[in-house]
Amino acid sequence: MSLFSNTINVLERALDYSTLRQKTISNNIANIDTPNYKAQDVVPFKKYLNQELKSGLTAKQTHQKHIPFQSSTKSLTITQKHVQYNESGNSVDMDYEMAKMADNQIYYNAMIERINGKFNTLKNVIKGGQ
Template sequence: MKLFNNTFSTVENALNYSSLKQRVIADNIANVDTPNYKAQDVSFGAMLNSSMNQAFSAKMTDQRHIPFQSVSDNPAIITQQNVEYNDNGNSVDIDKEMSNLATNQIYYSALTDRINGMFSTLQTVIKGGK
């Protein structure tokens, strides 16, 4: 019997995505004046594929089978190549990063409100509606 339904794991994965995106945005903002620094972003599709690979495991019955494993440590982080906003080779657009930061904070707040509501409902059920 599962204590939590799939909604909890979905919200948990969304929180992981938002947390990773927050770290990448913070790295970009911190390196806004670093010469030749290339801005990074988080690919939602790659993050989804990564979590799907963790959820599904394949049974390899032959050594020639292709394993379901990611080649890189974190395939969701992508580096923007061939883009320059500054003369020093830096590709960080501070206005875009600040906008992404605000959007991600709203998204994270909505997710935490959702999971708090789910735990509140669970607590009400445990107490018997009191």
């Protein structure tokens, strides 16, 4: 039996995604003057999995003792290799990176608020609703 609901596990994975994205964006900004540096971004693995599933990949649990298939909430860092914004071969666009960072901060704060709400509900239950 799990102490926490699946919601808290999903929120934890969302925070992991947001943290990895923040590190990637910060790395892009730190390398804005590095020649031939290619900007990276983080995309949910689920996006790529869904593309594969649409192409006919299926998984079936044929016996109750088989390991169940679950969707992954992992993330994947990708590099845009054929993009260049200046003569040094660097592909970091500061305005775009700052916009992504602001978007990611809003997402992170929303996930923190949601997980705090879940823990406050648990705390209320432990106290007996008082």
